[in-house]
Amino acid sequence: MSREFSRRELPLILGLGALATRPGVAAVREPGRVAVAKLPPSPGSRTLDRAAAGAALSSAITAVAGGPIGALFRPDDTVGIKVNSLGGAGMSPHPELVEALAALLRGLGVPPQRIIVFDRSSRELQRAGFTIRRDGGAYLCHGIDNDYDSEPSTSGEIGSCFARLVSTTCTALVSFGVVKDHDLAGVSAGLKNLYGLIHNPNKYHDHNCDPYVADVLNHPYVRGKLRLVVLDGVVAQCHGGPAWRPDATWPLGVVAASTDPVAADAWAWRVIDAERARRGLASLEDAKRPPRFLATAARYGLGVGDPAAVKEVLA
Amino acid sequence: MSELDRRTLLTAACAGAAACFLPRAAGALVTPPVGSVISGEELPAREASWYKRLPEGRVECQLCPRGCQVADAERGGCGVRENRAGTYVTLVHGVACSVHVDPIEKKPFFHVLPGAQALSYATAGCNVECKFCQNWEISQFRPEQVRAQYLPPETLAEVARRNGVPLLSATYSEPVVFWEYVRDTAAAGRRLGVRSTVVSNGYIQEQALKDVLPNLAAMKVDLKAFSERFYKELVRGELKPVLKALEVIRASGTWLEIVVLLVPGQNDSEGEVRDLSRWVKRTLGGDVPVHFTRFHPTYRLTNLPATPIPTLERAWQIAKAEGLAFPYMGNVPGHPGENTTCPGCGTQLIRRVGFQVLENALKGGRCPQCSREIPGVWS
Numbered sequence: 001m002s003r004e005f006s007r008r009e010l011p012l013i014l015g016l017g018a019l020a021t022r023p024g025v026a027a028v029r030e031p032g033r034v035a036v037a038k039l040p041p042s043p044g045s046r047t048l049d050r051a052a053a054g055a056a057l058s059s060a061i062t063a064v065a066g067g068p069i070g071a072l073f074r075p076d077d078t079v080g081i082k083v084n085s086l087g088g089a090g091m092s093p094h095p096e097l098v099e100a101l102a103a104l105l106r107g108l109g110v111p112p113q114r115i116i117v118f119d120r121s122s123r124e125l126q127r128a129g130f131t132i133r134r135d136g137g138a139y140l141c142h143g144i145d146n147d148y149d150s151e152p153s154t155s156g157e158i159g160s161c162f163a164r165l166v167s168t169t170c171t172a173l174v175s176f177g178v179v180k181d182h183d184l185a186g187v188s189a190g191l192k193n194l195y196g197l198i199h200n201p202n203k204y205h206d207h208n209c210d211p212y213v214a215d216v217l218n219h220p221y222v223r224g225k226l227r228l229v230v231l232d233g234v235v236a237q238c239h240g241g242p243a244w245r246p247d248a249t250w251p252l253g254v255v256a257a258s259t260d261p262v263a264a265d266a267w268a269w270r271v272i273d274a275e276r277a278r279r280g281l282a283s284l285e286d287a288k289r290p291p292r293f294l295a296t297a298a299r300y301g302l303g304v305g306d307p308a309a310v311k312e313v314l315a
Numbered sequence: 316m317s318e319l320d321r322r323t324l325l326t327a328a329c330a331g332a333a334a335c336f337l338p339r340a341a342g343a344l345v346t347p348p349v350g351s352v353i354s355g356e357e358l359p360a361r362e363a364s365w366y367k368r369l370p371e372g373r374v375e376c377q378l379c380p381r382g383c384q385v386a387d388a389e390r391g392g393c394g395v396r397e398n399r400a401g402t403y404v405t406l407v408h409g410v411a412c413s414v415h416v417d418p419i420e421k422k423p424f425f426h427v428l429p430g431a432q433a434l435s436y437a438t439a440g441c442n443v444e445c446k447f448c449q450n451w452e453i454s455q456f457r458p459e460q461v462r463a464q465y466l467p468p469e470t471l472a473e474v475a476r477r478n479g480v481p482l483l484s485a486t487y488s489e490p491v492v493f494w495e496y497v498r499d500t501a502a503a504g505r506r507l508g509v510r511s512t513v514v515s516n517g518y519i520q521e522q523a524l525k526d527v528l529p530n531l532a533a534m535k536v537d538l539k540a541f542s543e544r545f546y547k548e549l550v551r552g553e554l555k556p557v558l559k560a561l562e563v564i565r566a567s568g569t570w571l572e573i574v575v576l577l578v579p580g581q582n583d584s585e586g587e588v589r590d591l592s593r594w595v596k597r598t599l600g601g602d603v604p605v606h607f608t609r610f611h612p613t614y615r616l617t618n619l620p621a622t623p624i625p626t627l628e629r630a631w632q633i634a635k636a637e638g639l640a641f642p643y644m645g646n647v648p649g650h651p652g653e654n655t656t657c658p659g660c661g662t663q664l665i666r667r668v669g670f671q672v673l674e675n676a677l678k679g680g681r682c683p684q685c686s687r688e689i690p691g692v693w694s
Contacts (some may be wrong), residue, residue, distance in 0.1 A: 086388060121459075146460045150616060152451075157617040159446070181384030183373065200455055202394035203444050203551070205383075238370065243388035 005242040011311035031260050032304035033139035034267040035063035037315040039097075040253040041234050046089065047096065047232065053255075057230070058259035061104065065228075068108075072227045072259065073083075073172055075109030079117070079224075084177045085128035092128035093176050093232040097255060101174065101230065102139040115139035118165055120196045121204035143311035148199045156215030166221050167303040177254060177262060177270045179236035183208040186284045186291035188242050189228035189268035190261050191217055206259045208215035210292035217261060218300050229264040233258040238275040239249045250275055260302025266294050270307040318327055349470055353410055353463045360404040363396055364495050365523045368373040372401040378523050379442040380489055380556040389430060392455040393492040395440035407438035407493045412453050412463040419482055420670040422514045423645055424572055425655060426604055426691025427533045428482065429665055435474040437487035438463065440494065440538040442518055443552040446540065446615040448625040455614075468496065472503035482532070482597060486514035494523055510692075518552050524563055533570035536561055539593035540575075540582035549581060549616070558594070565599045570692050572604040572647065577622045577630060578612065578677035588630045592637035598600070601638045603691045607631055607652075608645030628652065657686035 039056040042048060058069075073079060073237040079103060085092040113135075119125050122132045122143035129164040133141045148161040148166075162215045166173065175190040182188035184205045192209065194216045196202035204212030216222060233256055239248035252271065269291055273283050286292050298305030339617045349357050350408050365378040376383045383391035385398040397460035402427050417435045419427055431673045439461040441454035448454055452459055466474075466491040476484055485497045490513050510532035516534035528534075538557060539550050546554045564571045575591065577583040586606075597602055609622045627644045634642035646654025648669035655665035662684040667675040676683050680693040 007507065050578065148460075152455075154615060159444075163546075183389065199460060200444075202390050202392055203455070204393065205389075240386075242386065245387075312371075 002119060008074050017087040019048060019056055024038050030064070030066070032263045032309055033064060033260060033311050033313055034256055034263055035313045035315045036233075036254045036256045036267075038061075038253060039255045040195045041251050045185055046094070048094050050100070053096040054093065054103065056255045057097055057100045057257070058104060059315040060230070060255050061228070064257045064259055068209040069104045070108050073105060073108060075108065075293070077110055077172040078114040078170045079105055079110055079172045079174065080165050080178050081115070081117045081174045082193060082196060083117060083119050083125070083128070083130070084188065084196065085124045085130070086242055087178065087180065087237075087244040088127045089129050090178055090246065090251070091178055091235070091237055091241075092177060093230075095129050095232060097230070097232050097234075098130075098176060099138070100187065101176070106138065111199075112137060112139050116165060116170065117141040117164075118144060118298045120144050129172035130243050144196070152268060153219070153221075155219035156211055158204055158212050158215045158219075160196070160216075162199075162219070162221050163197050165260040166225070172220065172227050174228045174230060175226060176232070178228045179231050179233040179271060179292050181237055181239050181241035181272055181284075182250065182289070183241060184289060185213065186287075186289040187269045187291070189231050190243075190258075190264045191293065191297070192265075194222060197222065208289055208292045213291075214297035216299055217297055217302055226261055227259065229258050229261045231268060233268075233271070236271065236275070238272050238279065241282060257315075262294055262305045264290060266305050266307045267310045267312060269294070270310065273307075326339065342405075342500050344583065347465045348653050349465060349467060351465050353458075353465055354529040356387050356567050358397070358458055359409060360397075360406055360467065361408040362497065363403045363405045364498075365525075365604045366396075366403040368401060372398070374398050374401065374403040374664040377401065377520055378494055379519055380553060381442060382517075382520075388459075393440045393442045393489075393578065395411070395492050395499050397471040405493070405495055407440060407472075408496045408499075409465050409467040410458055410463045410496075411436045411466045412439050412458070412461045413437040413487050414464070414466065414471075416478075416480060417484070417486075418615065418670040419484070419512070420667060420672065421576065422484060422486060423606055423608075423643075423670075424493070424512060424533055424535055424570075425518035425606070425665070425667070426572060426641070426689070426693075427512065427570060428692060428694075430679075431482055432480045432510075433484040434478075434480045435470055435473065435484040435486045436466070436500070437485070437490075438493040439488060440492040441516075442492050442514060443489070443550050444583070445551075446549050447576070447610060447612075448614045449611075451614045462528050468499035469498050470502040472507045473508055475509045476507040480509070482510055482512055484512045484514060486512075489518075489568065489597060490515050491519045491523075494527065495521070498527045498530065499676065505530055505553060512596035516550075517557040517564075519556070519560055521559065522561055524560055525567070528564065528567040528569050531569045533572070534564050534630075536564065537576065538684070540578075541587050541594065542582065547581050549578070558598075561599060565603065568691050570690075571599070572606065574606045574608055575630070576608050577626055579622055579626065583622065583630065585633065588633045589637060592634040592639055592642075596638045601640045603678050604641040604643060605634055605639055606645045607634070609647055611646070624650070625653050654690070657685060657689065659686055660685040664689060 030278040057246040177193040236252040296303035640658035
């Protein structure tokens with residue numbers, strides 16, 4: 001016997017369904033889909049309007065998740081938000097955007113002490129404009145600061161000690177990157193950002209970081225927990241990365257989100273190559289640093305690695 | 316093995332070189348107080364000695380054969396050298412994460428001052444990644460991930476001299492990555508009458524090696540295998556540059572010993588051991604000691620058993636049959652393969668158990684029976 005569900009019951013049941021699937025990379029909702037919301041930089045200031053940042057982020061996530069953020073996370077998650085703060089204040093995710101994500105999670109019911117914004121070191125976070133908080137506040141924010149597993153674990157070619165935040169503490173991860181060129185990897189967006197989860201990234205830069213970036217993503221700690229990639233493309237950088245190089249930046253004016261981490265990077269590749277072409281620079285392929293790891297990650301079944309196959313959705 | 320306590324080190328440190336403070340900024344170099352504990356991100360930085368500048372603020376490291384090309388804000392594969400706005404800096408000059416006094420036999424050197432102590436030091440980092448690394452907890456980490464103490468070259472040399480330790484030894488992790496520290500420590504030791512030794516993988520560019528060899532009494536090189544396959548798959552390095560380094564060391568007159576860690580099924584075939592022994596005899600000479608040592612499962616290679624002793628004995632016999640005068644067995648305490656025997660008359664010259672010398676019959680570096688000169692650093 002079947003029955004119709006009331007409007008009150010339906011969201012609850014759909015929510016329970018989402019809980020049962022516990023999305024991670026292994027359960028990408030819409031492979032190849034990247035949602036992009038407009039968010040122009042503030043004239044003369046790096047600081048973003050908080051309301052505009054929150055609205056843009058929310059609409060990008062909604063567009064890619066097929067619903068509110070509750071489709072990706074649940075209230076009892078401990079969510080680690082890995083930001084890429086290597087580029088300092090000039091080329092790191094805007095704190096206003098990261099805080100907007102934390103607010104969305106709080107709105108879902110995730111308590112502040114289980115929302116952890118992190119990177120390799122507290123010092124790098126501070127340089128990028130984040131306030132270190134190990135207790136209290138609207139979310140926690142601190143570096144890994146050498147708190148790694150005591151033994152290495154292997155995934156493909158990598159053998160690394162993972163941050164205990166990732167292996168032990170968090171049940172869900174967000175890679176919150178930027179859109180920038182990388183001297184060796186080609187692109188540093190959502191996936192290269194994951195090098196900050198392991199203790200020995202310096203060992204894995206040969207051959208344009210391939211297959212190593214894909215191997216980090218394919219590790220069960222990451223593959224099983226990464227629910228979302230957000231890319232701060234308010235200002236992007238098409239050359240000279242990973243360090244901030246102002247003359248190679250341009251106001252891309254967007255925030256992008258995807259549940260397909262490979263597609264998010266493939267989108268970033270497309271965007272960077274387009275700007276390089278506009279400036280008369282060689283493509284990343286011709287510059288001998290194509291992000292080869294995308295094809296490897298796609299071969300692992302982790303997402304869509306072909307930039308031409310990525311579907312950009314305006315949020 | 317004894318460990319210098321912190322008080323001793325700090326006391327000596329105070330008598331050592333004066334601290335030099337420089338402001339920290341993009342590209343600025345900083346030096347912490349001598350003896351201070353270093354942890355986290357506050358690393359001293361000193362311009363590296365072997366690199367060249369490339370366009371757009373990039374640099375090319377000329378220290379090891381990897382030849383890393385490093386963009387601004389990035390590090391080389393060793394993890395201890397960083398490009399700071401076009402200046403390549405070493406982050407481990409004086410940043411000692413391990414300091415111990417060891418018997419020289421532990422390195423192992425069997426032909427260098429038998430029974431002598433060596434003030435042994437290391438920093439974090441390595442330029443390869445052996446899947447069987449015994450010291451991965453320091454070699455495979457970045458300097459800011461390992462607790463360390465600032466002990467500049469003059470301090471190490473002074474600590475050794477003051478405590479009557481005749482040797483300094485750069486060891487444990489990979490001295491190539493802290494080569495400026497090795498160079499300056501060896502020079503400081505020489506001024507104070509303390510000799511220096513280095514325990515290395517030999518994966519180094521020729522010029523950098525030649526720049527430091529004159530201040531070294533001895534080098535021990537891990538020849539990890541005699542196949543490029545092994546170096547590629549298990550070491551993430553290359554064999555050819557190591558063979559070249561061995562030739563350079565031998566030609567320099569600095570005393571050389573070789574260690575070959577035999578890993579079951581990977582580099583222990585009769586053919587490979589024979590080829591290696593023949594190459595050593597033909598290229599370096601039969602007087603170079605070659606230590607075949609026992610592998611124990613560790614780090615990322617835990618699925619293999621320890622090397623069977625008969626495998627080591629077979630290698631030892633092959634090396635002798637191929638004309639090597641001083642083959643040894645290692646990590647097999649009490650085995651006759653640890654002893655030094657006169658290649659002329661067969662007299663047992665030095666009897667050892669593990670790192671301990673039980674008997675040394677050498678007289679002025681010669682066999683007491685047949686007076687044959689035994690090569691090494693004996694006095």
